[in-house]
Amino acid sequence: MLDYNSTNKKMADVLPGLDCGLCGFKSCEEFAVVLTSQPEEIKKCVHAGRQKTVPDDAAATPVCATCDFKNLSQENTWKDSLGREYDFILDTFPNDPGPRETILPHNPLLTKEMEIKNGDILIGRPLGMSCGCPITHCGIVMDVDQKTGVMVWCVTGPLGPRHNGYKDIGYYSAEAYDGLVRSTQKELKIGMRYFFLPHRCMLQWRHSGLINFINKTRQGTSVRVEGLWIG
Numbered sequence: 001m002l003d004y005n006s007t008n009k010k011m012a013d014v015l016p017g018l019d020c021g022l023c024g025f026k027s028c029e030e031f032a033v034v035l036t037s038q039p040e041e042i043k044k045c046v047h048a049g050r051q052k053t054v055p056d057d058a059a060a061t062p063v064c065a066t067c068d069f070k071n072l073s074q075e076n077t078w079k080d081s082l083g084r085e086y087d088f089i090l091d092t093f094p095n096d097p098g099p100r101e102t103i104l105p106h107n108p109l110l111t112k113e114m115e116i117k118n119g120d121i122l123i124g125r126p127l128g129m130s131c132g133c134p135i136t137h138c139g140i141v142m143d144v145d146q147k148t149g150v151m152v153w154c155v156t157g158p159l160g161p162r163h164n165g166y167k168d169i170g171y172y173s174a175e176a177y178d179g180l181v182r183s184t185q186k187e188l189k190i191g192m193r194y195f196f197l198p199h200r201c202m203l204q205w206r207h208s209g210l211i212n213f214i215n216k217t218r219q220g221t222s223v224r225v226e227g228l229w230i231g
Contacts, residue, residue: 015045019159020135020202027159078185081204084231086195088184090177090207094219097140098154099198102176105169108149114167116144121160122153127171132230135202138166150175155200174228177209180220188221190214196225205230 015028015035023044025031034041078085092099105111106127116122120141126133138161139153160166177198181188188194193210201207209225216222 014042017157019157019162021158026162076183080197080206084195084206086197086206087186088181088188088194088196089199090179090196090223090225091182091199091220092154092179093222096154098156099200100142100152100178101137101139101155101174102150102152102178103172103174104148104150106171106173110169111144111149111151112146114169116141116151116167116169118142118144121164121166122169123158123161123166124169124172126174128173133174133203133205152178157202176224176226177207177228178222178224180217181223182220184221188214188223193227194225 015032017028019027023031023041025034031041031045076089078087080086090099103124103126105124110116118141121138122141123136123138125136136158137155138158139155140160142152142154144151179198186194188211190211190213193208195206195208197204197206207225208227208229208231210227211223211225213224214221
């Protein structure tokens with residue numbers, strides 16, 4: 001007999017844990033319950049990539065390429081979810097809850113008016129030339145400049161805002177990404193523009209940016225990428 005609780009956990013293991021809601025469910029855990037009886041519904045997860053067999057009585061289901069970084073770096077096809085080639089994978093810093101993004105609200109005065117401070121949970125959407133991503137971003141503020149309105153946040157999934165509340169900054173411009181490069185197919189040079197794939201991008205779309213900082217570390221190559229756009 002199939003152990004429901006055990007099977008449900010195994011199905012949850014192949015989902016990203018981002019709780020992005022794009023599948024129509026509030027969380028990956030809730031979606032996993034559906035997959036125990038309807039494994040074909042995995043197609044609703046935009047992150048599901050290569051086939052991976054879930055052991056014991058669970059169905060053969062695609063593993064989430066977004067979270068499976070070890071396999072992503074070893075078996076990477078260097079193509080995004082739309083089949084476009086990219087040069088490197090941008091991963092998060094150790095202990096960060098998500099990618100570090102420098103942003104500027106379209107109304108910089110919001111940082112003062114909303115009294116935004118370190119640790120606040122925000123939502124907003126990058127608009128226009130700075131990215132034009134169709135997904136509302138959520139994140140935790142790591143640093144904020146009240147004078148200019150520029151802030152740095154770690155982009156996360158929507159579970160935090162749903163459970164703990166949030167401040168909505170509306171539209172913003174994405175100015176830069178900071179992260180680690182552990183997997184690349186091209187030599188990285190300052191002053192060069194590259195296509196890259198943010199490891200935890202919910203759509204798994206390639207981005208483009210100019211590298212203006214490089215530092216070799218034990219964890220990987222630390223880079224700063226500015227002049228961002230998608231495509």
